[in-house]
Ligand SMILES: Nc1nc2c(ncn2[C@@H]2O[C@H](COP(=O)(O)OP(=O)(O)OP(=O)(O)O)[C@@H](O)[C@H]2O)c(=O)[nH]1
């Protein structure tokens with residue numbers, strides 16, 4: 126069977142959304158930060174248990190202040206939450222968005238805690254993990270730089286999407 | 289006879305009669321029958337529809353009749369039900385047919401009765417098509433090279449047909465097209481027009497919208513009006529005929545009927561004689577351009593929104609409850625203090641929907657303070673964290689009103705009042721009336737402070753101090769540059785320089801009496817001024833004689849007792865002599881004299 130699914134990355138600016146997509150699709154990483162404007166779209170073909178899945182990945186610019194992301198999220202099948210393990214504030218996005226769009230918690234999701242390679246700066250607080258656990262999302266420490274857990278995370282979501 | 293016949297009947301047809309009876313029972317029990325039929329009716333219809341091609345046809349007449357009947361019996365409720373969609377439908381149909389009509393007429397007139405036209409008329413006649421249809425086919429000046437059918441909501445590709453199968457990653461293109469559609473929809477704001485277009489390199493993108501999905505036509509050349517009408521009809525047809533595909537994502541890109549349907553809509557007839565293959569480079573460049581434009585647009589839009597948030601937040605006294613952007617306008621809902629300066633929001637693209645409230649914001653409180661205390665020119669304010677600090681000066685008569693006003697201001701928790709009462713006018717007036725004398729001292733006045741210069745007597749000065757302190761208890765008088773014409777020291781000096789000549793001990797001359805009276809008076813003055821002092825009375829004589837020094841003492845005693853009799857405190861006075869050998873003859877002609885020496889015993893405050 127062949128299916129296409131829309132997946133959105135949600136996370137504060139500079140947490141590494143674009144970097145994760147680049148790592149997942151091209152196996153590349155760049156140190157330079159170029160902020161995404163609007164949305165950037167790419168696709169990845171995967172085969173999950175006999176299903177040919179075409180993942181249409183919407184890398185939305187870091188959500189900061191306003192509600193303009195909502196129209197990008199329309200009809201989304203899967204969400205990838207991205208937090209920055211070196212930036213405790215980046216976890217706040219979860220609370221902000223689930224409050225403004227409560228039904229988002231029903232959508233298959235995984236959560237990346239990115240930049241795990243920066244061990245010296247890693248500062249993930251227990252309360253944040255607690256909050257994520259309540260939502261039953263798979264939470265993966267990952268690194269867009271080293272590739273740690275990146276493929277695993279995307280694949281995990283892909284499995285949720287075809288199941 | 290009939291009895292026998294019955295017996296015979298029952299003998300011959302016993303079983304059959306029984307059966308007949310049962311059947312009769314069953315048929316008669318209509319109720320039971322209906323019940324049983326109703327159980328299978330649904331399944332039976334489904335099956336019939338699937339297996340028996342004639343079933344639908346057979347049904348169509350009674351249904352048609354039923355519907356007609358329902359209309360005539362129940363007109364009003366059906367009209368009510370249809371009304372909301374009818375209006376739209378009629379308007380749309382009329383508009384479309386007018387457009388189509390005009391387009392056809394134009395094209396037909398253009399052709400007139402040329403030989404080409406006659407040929408086409410013949411063709412129309414032969415193929416049983418309308419002449420307009422033939423004209424349309426023959427005059428196409430464009431190509432529709434790609435058609436994308438895209439999920440309206442999430443941008444997933446439902447189907448794609450196109451001349452260029454080399455086109456890779458249709459899914460990504462589809463998502464981008466959906467973003468582009470959103471962009472065009474947002475920026476053009478034409479809800480009545482379901483067809484929108486965007487230029488992309490050499491091609492045009494036409495979007496036609498339906499409730500579940502939209503179509504994107506990639507067109508080369510300049511499409512006719514008729515194409516546009518058709519494009520709109522197409523999306524309606526897709527919704528009507530392929531709704532099962534549209535609603536189930538598993539059917540996406542997987543339906544040959546839909547594919548064929550769309551493929552039929554491609555217009556691949558070459559524009560010129562030399563067919564040209566579409567070059568995808570400009571296509572991709574075009575998409576990139578649009579994505580960039582879109583990115584810029586979305587960036588700008590976000591920025592505008594942020595800027596508006598900043599503007600609104602920077603207005604003290606405006607409490608924003610919500611801010612939404614619709615049709616290019618920001619609608620700001622909230623509470624606003626009447627004193628808030630909302631002039632920065634008096635713009636065409638801002639709709640303010642506010643209700644009044646009292647803001648406790650410092651900037652607004654400050655305005656309130658300024659307004660309420662506008663009468664007090666010499667006062668300035670600051671409000672920080674609801675604490676009001678007031679500085680400056682006010683007139684005494686305003687003081688009460690001022691305090692009342694300060695206390696009446698909303699939004700202030702604490703007041704630091706550092707205002708001084710400016711009573712300089714009153715002080716000046718008092719001063720001028722007090723010294724209504726020839727040569728009044730000069731003075732300068734500021735808040736509760738007065739400096740004097742010039743000359744006054746001790747008592748004038750004392751009276752002045754007393755009066756002014758009575759009237760202005762807070763006042764601070766500076767008399768450092770003031771000369772007191774009869775200061776203590778001057779009095780003391782005058783006593784100390786008095787020398788009374790006493791040649792005889794008993795008899796007193798008028799001059800002696802006058803000098804003594806002066807001394808007594810000065811003594812009294814000093815006493816009154818609270819100056820503590822000791823007065824030494826010094827008797828003196830020369831050494832011409834044997835009793836010089838004892839006479840000196842006697843002289844001192846005489847004067848002392850006179851002074852004591854004149855109510856000088858005995859404890860203050862003492863007598864002594866200057867022995868004759870110290871007598872300085874050159875200093876004084878008189879040889880038998882008494883002199884005085886006052887010594888202040890304690891430092892006194894009013895030592896002038
Ligand atoms: N060390 C390290 N740096 C990372 C990692 N992921 C991203 N970065 C860096 O973080 C910066 C931001 O990365 P982006 O991927 O552009 O972030 P983004 O979330 O797409 O940001 P916006 O598009 O602005 O929302 C870049 O300088 C990246 O090089 C990581 O795993 N490790």
Ligand SMILES: [Mg+2]
Nearest residue numbers: 142143160161
């Ligand atoms: Mg990015």
